[in-house]
Amino acid sequence: MITLYLSFSFLILGVYMITRYFFKIPFRTFLFEGKRPDFRKFAIYFAWYFTALILYLLVDVALHPQAFTLNFDPIPWLGVLVVTAPLVLFQSAAEEILFRGYMYRMFRSLRGSAFWSILVTSLIFALLHGFNPEMLHYGIFGPLYYLLVALFLGIVAYHTNGLAAPIGIHFATNMFNTSIWGYGTSTLENMGLQNVVYRHTLDMPFAFFGIFVIVISYVAFQLFKHKRNRS
Template identity: 30%
Template structure:
């Protein structure tokens, strides 16, 4: 039903192509301030600098602010495309419920926060030598403000784009649910291939990105809305940014701890994450919200609603 909501509005293929172009333009324009700031400091040498050096070129709070700003512009561009190109209410891109269920968002946020904080705490107990105390009050407080305001915007943009816009768009033409679930997860994971983490830890870490894409896609389809995915993604990025940074990550922050371990392929961590933690998360949500009929919700057909608002075929 969540995917089928797109069929009530203007869903021609060309509209999704134009929509993606609008979003790409928005993200590009949003990156101009960061690019300009780096250019003013590094000059033309920036075009020859490795990505890790580029990301650390500016003061980390300032750099994080400018980088996250681009997602705010991207989200505005996406909402513009949905509202004016598809003539689709943002609510129908968000959920099948009468309004966005904030309690769902907060419950998912809380569960994920507990998992992130607990995971970092366990990691510290097992390998304290891999952690360096990095806390500095004033820079941390600035980071806290930036992170609390802008990281949820960044993660919301990604959820609305992948689990919302693309999930509904691909599903509208595939006429089933598993193809958009798989494709959006692969695209979501693939777009992280340029992250410094991949160069540091190896391509095996891509399984983690694709895995989290699958998890967020599954909970979106099972729950018939983005609320749980919005809460999960926001908590994941927010608490990692506040608690743990590394020279090998895309976002280098004034976090409480710094990971100083030697980069290596994290096979066992990825294994635990995908095969243990994610199923536990699904189990908690399934129990809380009484999910059932998994086969139909994940592999069923996408059927056109009986009454369309606009009689437009793809």
Template identity: 30%
Template sequence: MYIAQAFKGLHEWWRYIIGILIIFLAVVIGQMPFTLAVLFKTVSDGGNAFGMTEAQMMTVLEPNLNLFLMLLSFAAGLVGVFIVAKYLHKQSIVSLTTARDKIDWKRFWFAFILWGFVSTSFIFLDYFLSPEDYVLNFKLVPFIILCVIAIALIPLQTSFEEYLFRGYLMQGMGVITKNKWVPLLTTSVVFGLLHIANPEVKQLGYIVMVYYIGTGLFLGIATLMDEGLELALGFHAANNLFTALLVTADWTALQTHSVFKDTSLPGAAGFMDVFMPVFVIFPVVLFVFSKKYNWNNWKEKLFGTVEAPIIESENITNN
């Protein structure tokens, strides 16, 4: 059982409190180059560096430099998660990733290729249905630089989020609460709420939080049903990577030298923006996963109890 992998390490509740603080500190340290660069550029241009919103900070630097510096904080956070797991919890990266004996990279690549194909298809479909909403944004040299940055760092960004929410926090809350539904729902809601400062929320309205929380729930279900992070890691990496390379907009968090730029200004998010992915597309993807990997016993895997392995209980008794 995936959550029970935490029992292989030190899992007292206070270790998770300290671990979260260390991970947060790692993210802050990783964000310092971006913050300093934005402040320096703003002051150099004669602007006011104080009181800037996150959306305003995203537009100060050249897009490729902005993306590189922004993603450093996530890379630092991922290092923080691994350090906390290894030294504070004495837990291996494998047991933080999966209940299998080793990480199944075939699962990662299946989810990555599947969602890469699906998400790319939706982008091109929307382009052909509404070409007036797009302009060609392609410039060879900036795009090549974007590819290098995105391929190197976006998987680290998405892996940090997966290891933190579907890995570290889900396992930690599971061994503390002794059930699965509390960590599943809690990590999904927190994952969604941490996106509330994104410029997409301001443009589309708070209804878009249904998409963020729904995405967290989808990834959490995939993790628990498959007893590992591999599918979630592949899906999330493909989602962010192909989006960054193919399309950008003035009102999105990722400002890149992508192939296309969406010039439309959507109002309140509608069915296609929010509800269709969460209530139609994601369930279909889960169905595909379930058939390929023979998922069963959904009730137990999503709502069952979390118990320490018998071997550990015997050791405690003997001691």
């Protein structure tokens, strides 16, 4: 797992080389759009989304108790968490730098439409994540889940005007999947991770419904905030 996650350094290196030497843009300027990193926004979105995932898990356990096994051993869990958390943050940031950073701005410069950029970037994200053997095991809901997640991250990046919030959400998602719960057929299952609970089989339609509720709630909140600010 350490080797796998550290390989994302090549992704960041690629974006750095293109922005710095091809487009002649300092990487810090590209990454933060001339501003400082917004750690407060990162923390808020991480905490909010991680809480939403915990609520989703509690609902899932309440509705399908037979599908879960308690798997918590605090000392090994804490040890693995200390090692994996920085790696997961690095991997999450690397993907957001590529998709909601470089690719989004590239398509935005070609067509000038935020909607177009979010859609195309999300389709690419879904193709790379949703069509791997693990997700195809669940049929169409695997690719649809990742498409909806990518659209959500694109919308968040657009509304927050930066990468801090989507990185926080991406980090929360991956930490949840590597430390809070595990599930059958997961590619991370045999990498020495320690989870609190284990779901024997992933209910992908239920997971899709869960992320759908979160996305709709966020969009409704943004519309409400926009309407209130206008009035």
